[in-house]
Amino acid sequence: MGRIALTRTTCAAVIVAALHAAPARAAPKVWVSGDGVNSTTCGVTSPCRTLQQAHDNVTAGGEIGVIGPGELGPLTITKAISIVSDGGGEASAQTGSATGIVVNALATDVVQLRGLTIDGTSQVWNGIVFNTGAALHLQLCTIKNFRNGGAFGIEFQPANAAKLVVSDSFIINNGTIGGAGIRLAPVAGATTVVLERTVIAGNYAGIDAVPLLGAGAITMAVADSTIAGNLTDGILADGSYVPVTVIADRSRFVNNGVGVHATIFRAVVLLSNSTIAGNGTGLLSDIFGVIGSYGNNNIDKNGTDGAPTMSFAQK
Amino acid sequence: MRTIVPLLATLAAAAVALPCGPAKAASPSKTWVSNAGFNNVSCGAITLPCRTFQQAHDNVGAGGEVAVAGPGDYGPVTITKSVSIISDQAGEATAQTGNATGITVQAGTADVVQLRGLTIDGALGTGSTGVNFRFGAALHVRNCAIKNFQGGYGILFQALVPAELFVSDTAITNNTGTGAVAIYVTPQAAQATVAGLLERVTIAGNNFGIFVTTSSATVNMTVTESLAAGNAFDGIVAVPTGTGPVTLMVERSKLVGNGYGVRSFGASATVLLSNSTVAANTTGLQSAAGGVIGSYGNNNIDRNGTDGAPTTSYALK
Numbered sequence: 099m100g101r102i103a104l105t106r107t108t109c110a111a112v113i114v115a116a117l118h119a120a121p122a123r124a125a126p127k128v129w130v131s132g133d134g135v136n137s138t139t140c141g142v143t144s145p146c147r148t149l150q151q152a153h154d155n156v157t158a159g160g161e162i163g164v165i166g167p168g169e170l171g172p173l174t175i176t177k178a179i180s181i182v183s184d185g186g187g188e189a190s191a192q193t194g195s196a197t198g199i200v201v202n203a204l205a206t207d208v209v210q211l212r213g214l215t216i217d218g219t220s221q222v223w224n225g226i227v228f229n230t231g232a233a234l235h236l237q238l239c240t241i242k243n244f245r246n247g248g249a250f251g252i253e254f255q256p257a258n259a260a261k262l263v264v265s266d267s268f269i270i271n272n273g274t275i276g277g278a279g280i281r282l283a284p285v286a287g288a289t290t291v292v293l294e295r296t297v298i299a300g301n302y303a304g305i306d307a308v309p310l311l312g313a314g315a316i317t318m319a320v321a322d323s324t325i326a327g328n329l330t331d332g333i334l335a336d337g338s339y340v341p342v343t344v345i346a347d348r349s350r351f352v353n354n355g356v357g358v359h360a361t362i363f364r365a366v367v368l369l370s371n372s373t374i375a376g377n378g379t380g381l382l383s384d385i386f387g388v389i390g391s392y393g394n395n396n397i398d399k400n401g402t403d404g405a406p407t408m409s410f411a412q413k
Numbered sequence: 414m415r416t417i418v419p420l421l422a423t424l425a426a427a428a429v430a431l432p433c434g435p436a437k438a439a440s441p442s443k444t445w446v447s448n449a450g451f452n453n454v455s456c457g458a459i460t461l462p463c464r465t466f467q468q469a470h471d472n473v474g475a476g477g478e479v480a481v482a483g484p485g486d487y488g489p490v491t492i493t494k495s496v497s498i499i500s501d502q503a504g505e506a507t508a509q510t511g512n513a514t515g516i517t518v519q520a521g522t523a524d525v526v527q528l529r530g531l532t533i534d535g536a537l538g539t540g541s542t543g544v545n546f547r548f549g550a551a552l553h554v555r556n557c558a559i560k561n562f563q564g565g566y567g568i569l570f571q572a573l574v575p576a577e578l579f580v581s582d583t584a585i586t587n588n589t590g591t592g593a594v595a596i597y598v599t600p601q602a603a604q605a606t607v608a609g610l611l612e613r614v615t616i617a618g619n620n621f622g623i624f625v626t627t628s629s630a631t632v633n634m635t636v637t638e639s640l641a642a643g644n645a646f647d648g649i650v651a652v653p654t655g656t657g658p659v660t661l662m663v664e665r666s667k668l669v670g671n672g673y674g675v676r677s678f679g680a681s682a683t684v685l686l687s688n689s690t691v692a693a694n695t696t697g698l699q700s701a702a703g704g705v706i707g708s709y710g711n712n713n714i715d716r717n718g719t720d721g722a723p724t725t726s727y728a729l730k
Contacts, residue, residue: 126536127486127509159537159561163505165448165484180560182532184484184505208587208618212532212558213505233618233643235586237558261643261670263617265584290670290693292617292642317693317716319669321640343716345692347667370690370713392713413714413723 126160128152130189132168149173149181149191164189164213174200175209175231183213190215197224198241203231205258210235218244218272225251225272233261240268241279248276251301259287259314266295273302279328282307288314294321304328304354307344307365308336315341323349330355332377337364337387344368352376357400360387360407368392368410375399383407440474446506448485466490466498466508466516481506481530491517492526492549500530507531512538515559520549522574527553535562539590542566547601551577559583564590567619570598570607578609578634586617593620595644600630603657609634616641622648622671628655635662640669647673648694651682651704659683669693674717677704677724685727686712697721 128141130152140146141155141162148171152162156179164170164183169192183189191198191214198216201209209231216225216239225241227250228234234254241251251272254262262282269279279301282289289309298304304325307316316335325332332354335342344367351357357377360367363386370392374380380397381404383389391397391406444457451461452468459482463469466487469479473496481487481500486507490498498516500506508515508531515533518526526549533543543559543566546552552570559567567585570578578598585595595616600607607630614636616622622641625632632653641648648668651659664687668674674691677684680703687709691697697714698721700706708714708723 126511127507127534129484157536161507161509161532161534161536161561163484163486163507163532165505178537180534182505182507182534182558184500184530184532184558208589210560210586212584233587235584235617237584237615261618263586263615263642265615265640290643292640292667292669294615294640294667317670319640319642319667319690319692321667321690322638343693345669345690345713345716347690347713348665366716368692368713368715371688390715410713410715412711413708 124155124157126157127163128156128160129163129165130170131164131166132170133166153179172196172198174202176202178203178207178209180210180212181214188215189213190217192217192219197227199226201226201228201231201234205230205232207231208233208235211239212237214239216241218242218249223249224253227253228256228260228262230257231260233263236264236267238266242268242270242272244272245274247274249273250278250281252280253283254281254289255283255285256287256289257285259289260284261290263292264296269296269298269301271300276302278303278306280305282309282316284309284313284316286313289316291316291318293319293323296323299324299326299328301328303330303334304332306331306334307342308334309340309342311339313340315343318344320344320346320349325354326350326352328354331359332357333367334359334361335365335367335387337362340364341366346370346372348372356382358382358389360389361385362387366390369395369406371395377401380404381406440472440477442474442477443480444469444473444477445480445482446485446487447482470496489513489515492520494520495524495526497527497529498531505532507534509534509536510538510541511536512541514542514545516544518544518546518549518552522548522550524549525551525553528557529555531557533557533559535560535565537561537563540564542569545569546576547571548573549576551579554580554583557583560586560588562588562593564593566593566597567595568597570596571601572605572607573601575604575606578607580614581612584615586615586619588619589645590620594624595619595621596623598625598632598634600627600632603629605630607632607634611636611639614639617643619644621646621650624650624652625659625661626652626654627657627659629657631657632659636666637664639666641671642667642669644671647671647676649684650676650678651684652678653681656681661685664688672696673699675706676700677706678702679704683707686723688712692716694718698723700724
């Protein structure tokens with residue numbers, strides 16, 4: 099077989115190259131497909147079958163590309179990589195009885211996932227568990243159906259300072275008794291979170307920001323997003339141990355048990371240009387949790403609307 | 414089993430059936446690339462796709478289109494004419510580069526270059542750049558992901574002629590390391606006026622986000638419905654070094670969790686904020702040496718280490 103990169107070569111050179119197989123080695127770009135075959139050299143001249151094998155064959159900093167649709171299995175990520183499925187058909191990390199994607203990378207590693215479907219098929223635990231790494235970027239992903247009791251779509255529990263950036267994604271139908279679309283429970287270090295154009299719907303809870311004792315602060319921006327139809331809190335900011343700040347802008351918290359819940363004084367949620375409607379309780383502040391408003395939100399038609407605890411001025 | 418490169422027999426048959434020869438007299442207006450394609454001076458028909466962007470570019474006529482027929486890594490390309498490179502739901506099309514530049518635009522002064530649906534990945538190579546624009550009338554980047562250029566630039570817009578930059582629905586991420594910038598606008602000649610529009614662009618986890626500097630050229634850019642988050646230094650910074658005015662209109666955008674949300678340096682720098690959020694940055698707003706940060710009075714500027722304040726109020730009309 100020839101090598102994958104045949105750049106600007108002559109026909110003769112193509113044939114010569116084809117007659118001499120390139121030695122196998124880890125490559126910066128590895129392909130995976132539902133009809134691939136796993137081996138320690140797969141991914142370059144022919145695709146791997148699973149994300150795990152592709153991950154093992156790609157160099158740190160490299161990329162796994164999905165070349166054809168498939169159920170590509172669960173995966174544990176231990177280095178900086180991207181996984182990209184851009185219109186190559188559904189690329190799922192359907193999980194059977196495990197976690198979909200576990201991130202156990204170095205504290206400097208950035209992991210980027212684009213275009214994946216991570217489906218729990220109603221049986222298993224969490225969609226993504228992030229234990230260590232510098233950042234997790236999700237774009238155009240769907241995480242759904244992790245229904246085993248307290249399952250989470252994303253469990254973000256870094257043991258180091260880390261960032262989570264979620265864009266244009268759907269996180270739906272996770273958790274039955276406990277669980278959440280996203281649980282932010284950092285163990286140590288400051289956590290920065292961004293959600294934009296993302297739907298978090300029909301989970302047990304929407305977003306639980308519940309840092310543990312010893313963690314750094316959580317700072318979170320929610321923009322142009324919808325948190326809807328979650329059984330308990332749409333978003334919970336829990337300031338039991340460290341500051342949790344949520345800045346929500348142009349977003350919708352609708353049809354949840356509680357739209358926005360800030361508990362204990364270190365929790366601050368600022369609302370701007372947002373709608374809180376159709377929840378059992380719209381805004382819930384307890385133990386001096388702060389819910390701030392820029393005075394431009396729609397907070398109506400909840401069972402109990404509740405009220406912001408502070409006003410903020412636009413500048 | 415799906416094969417990424419065709420088997421030897423196919424390859425040999427192709428070589429026999431289509432021996433290397435001179436290019437067709439007239440360049441086609443559309444050429445295709447495919448992972449199973451082969452490069453030669455006449456490739457590009459859907460039945461005979463090229464293997465690389467560069468060969469497909471070389472074979473297509475000016476004003477034409479390079480289209481992606483399936484997933485693949487199509488390598489770096491230098492664009493020298495009006496051309497579009499389009500991957501529209503045909504699968505990931507990458508220009509992975511290692512230590513090189515992904516896409517270089519060195520076209521004519523009236524040429525328009527359009528990139529759509531591409532992933533441009535630096536694979537954490539050092540000092541590399543995703544898209545390097547030097548000559549051309551306009552660059553359009555849509556639905557792209559540009560990432561992992563370490564110590565380099567996601568988009569380096571260093572026009573030597575008047576040029577327009579349009580970026581929409583694009584994520585520019587993890588361009589880190591000393592000197593790295595997600596979008597670096599730095600016109601290189603006095604006449605190289607830049608007009609820019611960024612809409613629905615996600616700029617996250619870079620060293621700098623949007624960095625605009627010029628000595629004597631005029632730069633006017635609008636940033637709308639975009640996000641700069643978690644960048645080590647600035648979300649947006651305007652640093653004119655001379656008399657060339659830089660004006661950035663930032664509306665309905667979010668600058669969150671950066672070292673600086675917005676900085677404006679120098680008397681010819683103006684950044685206007687409208688309906689935007691500047692929060693959770695180490696420093697929210699900072700101006701120096703007469704740089705203007707204007708506000709329409711409808712921004713949320715809170716919960717930064719130091720919020721800072723707009724220097725000038727503008728009225729909605």
